[in-house]
Amino acid sequence: MFIGHFGTAFAAKKIDSRPSLGTLMLAAQFIDLLWPVLLLLGIEKVAIDPGNTTVTPLDFYHYPISHSPLGVLGWGVLLGFVYYLVRKNWKGSLLLAALVLSHWVLDLVTHRPDLPLIPGMEVKVGFGLWNSLIGTLLVELAVFIGGVYLYMKMTRAKNGKGKYATWGLILFLVLVYSSNIFGAAPPSVEPIAYVGMLQWLLVLWGYWIDGNREVR
Numbered sequence: 166m167f168i169g170h171f172g173t174a175f176a177a178k179k180i181d182s183r184p185s186l187g188t189l190m191l192a193a194q195f196i197d198l199l200w201p202v203l204l205l206l207g208i209e210k211v212a213i214d215p216g217n218t219t220v221t222p223l224d225f226y227h228y229p230i231s232h233s234p235l236g237v238l239g240w241g242v243l244l245g246f247v248y249y250l251v252r253k254n255w256k257g258s259l260l261l262a263a264l265v266l267s268h269w270v271l272d273l274v275t276h277r278p279d280l281p282l283i284p285g286m287e288v289k290v291g292f293g294l295w296n297s298l299i300g301t302l303l304v305e306l307a308v309f310i311g312g313v314y315l316y317m318k319m320t321r322a323k324n325g326k327g328k329y330a331t332w333g334l335i336l337f338l339v340l341v342y343s344s345n346i347f348g349a350a351p352p353s354v355e356p357i358a359y360v361g362m363l364q365w366l367l368v369l370w371g372y373w374i375d376g377n378r379e380v381r
């Protein structure tokens with residue numbers, strides 16, 4: 166899943182409006198922000214395998230640190246704890262931890278059984294929604310559009326930047342998503358990791374948006 170994770174970040178603003186949209190995006194996408202770093206370090210592995218599922222040509226055959234329940238729990242607690250130290254906001258820190266976990270739950274729905282249940286063991290899970298293009302689009306767009314709707318109801322632009330930066334990000338995510346789904350398979354693993362790293366810029370984009378919007 167890609168765009169759906171951003172949907173949960175947008176939606177989370179409704180639960181606690183204090184964390185910046187950038188922080189919410191950081192949490193919801195945290196394990197996918199970590200993953201390219203681990204790929205480049207050679208700690209986690211992915212292979213290009215067109216047809217692996219209908220939607221993705223990637224075979225996520227080894228990613229226990231970013232995408233096992235234990236790993237995700239650890240990252241969620243860590244992120245929530247750091248946020249609490251900085252902001253002293255319990256509700257927000259629990260929300261961020263829940264967002265980190267939500268990523269794994271949404272991945273569980275979409276991935277084929279490739280998510281390692283326990284690091285080092287061969288038990289892998291995934292409900293395989295990615296085997297259906299229509300199913301994937303329906304679920305993922307529903308989560309994304311629902312999240313955007315809640316965010317727009319919850320906040321308003323303070324100025325032109327707050328308006329256009331938000332719509333710009335939404336449009337950009339939709340474009341990236343369609344090129345992921347309908348574009349050609351990547352030529353090798355390295356570009357996947359480098360493009361994955363660019364997602365950090367989306368987080369900065371979230372902070373920029375948040376600075377130019379206010380709670381209604």
Ligand SMILES: [Zn+2]
Pocket residue numbers: 166196197232268272
């Ligand atoms: Zn993921």
